[in-house]
Amino acid sequence: KVILICDSIGTNPFLTQMVDGLEKVKEANPGLTTTVVESKDTAVWEDNIRAAVTEGNDLIIVAGSAGTDPITTVANEFPEDATYVLIDAESPSENVKSISFKEQEGAYLIGMIAGLTNPTNKFGGVHANENQSSYKWRWGYMQGVMAVRDDVTEDDFIFNYTSSYTDAGKAKELALQQSAAGCGFINAASAVADFGTFEAAQEKKFYTSGQDEDRTDPSNPYIITSQLKDTGVVVEKVITEYLTGTFTTDNEKYGVKEGVI
Numbered sequence: 001k002v003i004l005i006c007d008s009i010g011t012n013p014f015l016t017q018m019v020d021g022l023e024k025v026k027e028a029n030p031g032l033t034t035t036v037v038e039s040k041d042t043a044v045w046e047d048n049i050r051a052a053v054t055e056g057n058d059l060i061i062v063a064g065s066a067g068t069d070p071i072t073t074v075a076n077e078f079p080e081d082a083t084y085v086l087i088d089a090e091s092p093s094e095n096v097k098s099i100s101f102k103e104q105e106g107a108y109l110i111g112m113i114a115g116l117t118n119p120t121n122k123f124g125g126v127h128a129n130e131n132q133s134s135y136k137w138r139w140g141y142m143q144g145v146m147a148v149r150d151d152v153t154e155d156d157f158i159f160n161y162t163s164s165y166t167d168a169g170k171a172k173e174l175a176l177q178q179s180a181a182g183c184g185f186i187n188a189a190s191a192v193a194d195f196g197t198f199e200a201a202q203e204k205k206f207y208t209s210g211q212d213e214d215r216t217d218p219s220n221p222y223i224i225t226s227q228l229k230d231t232g233v234v235v236e237k238v239i240t241e242y243l244t245g246t247f248t249t250d251n252e253k254y255g256v257k258e259g260v261i
Contacts, residue, residue, distance in 0.1 A: 004034070017231045018063055025236050025239045049070050062087070083097075085097045085238055097250070103227070104140030124178035125187040126188055127160075129161050158181060167193050168196035171197045
């Protein structure tokens with residue numbers, strides 16, 4: 001029995017890819033029982049994970065940083081009752097296998113593309129938040145730009161934050177402000193809210209990039225690339241290793257080399 005516990009899925013590719021990966025493994029292994037539980041409130045994460053243990057799930061996969069403290073607590077409480085995996089965050093518990101990503105590698109490549117295409121020397125970024133976990137996206141992007149543009153310094157970057165993964169209106173407003181400030185390329189990194197940045201790009205004719213799945217679109221030529229973080233591949237890999245007896249509790253980080261970024 002395998003269970004995936006995550007945030008509200010909606011149209012978030014980070015989560016829909018995981019569900020797709022779960023389904024692929026289930027199709028290949030008819031004896032596998034799979035469940036998806038959405039934690040729509042921060043208060044229910046720990047309850048959901050604890051319930052997954054008491055209901056006899058063998059492999060418990062938790063997605064996202066919101067599950068870090070809850071899975072750590074439950075795994076320390078019931079270390080022998082299940083196998084625990086945390087994706088896209090790191091748990092301090094030795095009972096939890098943590099899988100994180102080298103997003104900075106993809107962000108660096110996005111930055112190189114931005115540097116080679118931007119007709120101005122001003123670069124923008126409309127991102128979801130300014131916390132520590134998002135630093136890799138900004139830093140990689142900046143370094144990639146400066147690797148191909150000698151005329152650009154850190155002072156030539158503008159970053160604003162939607163504080164939301166779904167507020168496309170806020171993303172568009174911030175992108176329009178950055179465009180008015182001279183940004184010829186604006187890196188979109190706020191999940192579903194990115195569609196606001198894309199709309200602004202089409203109106204003001206600046207270049208932009210997507211995240212999580214291929215956002216390039218023939219009807220909007222200003223979205224010129226996307227950085228993919230294929231969480232579905234990771235879910236398939238974890239479950240397959242568990243079923244074949246090759247699973248280890250060692251923490252792992254996946255990037256370009258591993259075919260995930």
